[in-house]
């Protein structure tokens with residue numbers, strides 16, 4: 001069974017990778033991903049300067065393993081740390097794993113500076129511009145401001161000057177799928193969108209203590225895990241149906257096993273990111289999920305993901 005895929009012109013030996021933000025802030029964590037059975041890896045979203053992020057507790061699993069809530073607040077080492085990592089990355093590693101870099105500037109100026117630095121370094125890594133962090137107080141998500149998103153792309157696309165992707169928030173209105181896809185179809189370098197980032201500003205409350213699970217923002221944080229699966233599948237499929245040929249969708253959200261990876265591919269995903277389940281299980285999740293996906297494909301008679309990608313049936 002062939003699980004390989006190609007994103008932005010780079011080959012992934014298998015279609016699984018981490019969701020940006022999980023197990024990828026520090027070099028030792030990134031090395032764990034390199035040594036894992038993932039097909040590639042992506043760094044924690046970087047800002048111009050390093051950040052401590054929000055006060056803890058800022059992440060919590062939800063009762064009944066239905067998902068997670070986080071308001072990390074973009075803790076990261078600053079973009080130069082990840083630029084340096086990308087300069088030293090072994091692109092000829094035996095596993096053949098490519099490297100993705102996530103950038104989440106707090107302003108267009110920050111994103112411009114970071115994208116110029118990566119352009120000047122001219123490295124084989126692939127950029128994923130994060131327009132969807134829901135947890136920086138006072139910073140509304142660019143992904144929910146269509147005009148700002150288009151203006152940002154008008155500035156960043158020519159600077160990046162090569163294929164790149166965008167990490168999107170979940171949309172919940174068909175008109176928003178239409179508007180966002182129409183924007184991305186204007187930029188030839190935007191060759192993939194990653195759907196979805198966490199479902200913003202949920203509130204998880206503990207029944208016994210009658211207290212919010214996380215400290216920042218009165219307990220408001222992004223939701224992930226199984227509970228967001230139907231929203232993730234809808235966003236993957238909405239953009240799969242709307243983006244021009246040649247543009248791809250990376251699925252993210254609700255993956256706990258091979259089953260949900262299969263559903264993401266059926267919805268149209270060319271690669272699939274794992275966040276909450278990686279946070280809870282550790283990097284062994286990639287081997288387990290891959291085995292389950294192969295078993296499921298074999299049971300269904302599929303030899304490659306191309307045979308069923310995007311082929312979700314409707315009634």
Ligand SMILES: O=C(O)c1[nH]c(=O)[nH]c(=O)c1Cl
Nearest residue numbers: 071072073074133135198222
């Ligand atoms: O709070 C975070 O760091 C964070 N948390 C998320 O759930 N998505 C993001 O893109 C980011 Cl940047």
